[in-house]
Amino acid sequence: MPETLRLGYELTALTDFRDAQQEIGANRNRANQQFADALMAEMSHASGDTIATLKALRSAFPALATVEQDSVPAYFLKMYYPLKYDDWIRRYSAKNGLDPYTIMGLIHQESYFNPRAKSSVGAMGLMQLMPATGKELARNLHISPRLENPETNIRLGAAHYKGLVDLFNGSNELAIASYNAGQGRVQQWRRAAPSKPMDEFIESIPFHETRTYVKHVVMIASTYKRMYP
Numbered sequence: 001m002p003e004t005l006r007l008g009y010e011l012t013a014l015t016d017f018r019d020a021q022q023e024i025g026a027n028r029n030r031a032n033q034q035f036a037d038a039l040m041a042e043m044s045h046a047s048g049d050t051i052a053t054l055k056a057l058r059s060a061f062p063a064l065a066t067v068e069q070d071s072v073p074a075y076f077l078k079m080y081y082p083l084k085y086d087d088w089i090r091r092y093s094a095k096n097g098l099d100p101y102t103i104m105g106l107i108h109q110e111s112y113f114n115p116r117a118k119s120s121v122g123a124m125g126l127m128q129l130m131p132a133t134g135k136e137l138a139r140n141l142h143i144s145p146r147l148e149n150p151e152t153n154i155r156l157g158a159a160h161y162k163g164l165v166d167l168f169n170g171s172n173e174l175a176i177a178s179y180n181a182g183q184g185r186v187q188q189w190r191r192a193a194p195s196k197p198m199d200e201f202i203e204s205i206p207f208h209e210t211r212t213y214v215k216h217v218v219m220i221a222s223t224y225k226r227m228y229p
Contacts, residue, residue, distance in 0.1 A: 050114040096162035105221035115150045127157025180213040
């Protein structure tokens with residue numbers, strides 16, 4: 001297809017997509033809310049808009065990422081839990097002696113598999129690494145710190161997570177909490193309750209965001225393991 005025709009086709013498709021979005025939004029009401037949101041999720045997924053897909057899916061199916069999520073149709077469950085970058089995740093998890101499903105859970109929670117994701121504080125890529133952290137890890141691995149590159153981000157993120165697992169003597173839960181709240185805070189919390197069982201410790205984490213984060217990553221990892229054994 002000539003370049004001018006291809007560009008015209010893409011612009012037409014984009015216009016049609018936006019028109020469809022606007023029509024769905026204009027006709028969305030309480031009676032058809034789930035159907036409208038599910039349709040919006042499918043359209044956003046087809047267009048490659050990962051954030052819009054995630055938001056629409058969560059609106060259509062609030063049971064996602066809860067113990068009730070098996071009630072969600074399998075088609076949309078697989079859309080919510082995409083299997084992307086699987087080879088790299090498994091390769092660099094194996095290199096670091098990590099559970100690949102935990103890395104999938106972290107990526108899902110951090111960026112929903114969007115390699116261009118960037119947080120308000122500057123964290124970048126699939127595993128949302130800060131540039132300074134990425135540079136230090138890349139220097140140790142003798143590679144370029146290209147955080148926007150999916151393979152590089154997974155390689156550096158796996159190395160970073162491995163360091164947290166080692167710091168907490170193999171505890172995935174404490175490493176996950178540290179990924180969100182920072183290792184200093186988690187060390188402080190654990191020192192205050194060194195013998196508390198892990199499930200009780202998680203419930204006692206003073207940051208609501210971190211408590212929820214740990215539970216979500218663990219559940220997402222478990223779901224990936226069950227869906228993609």
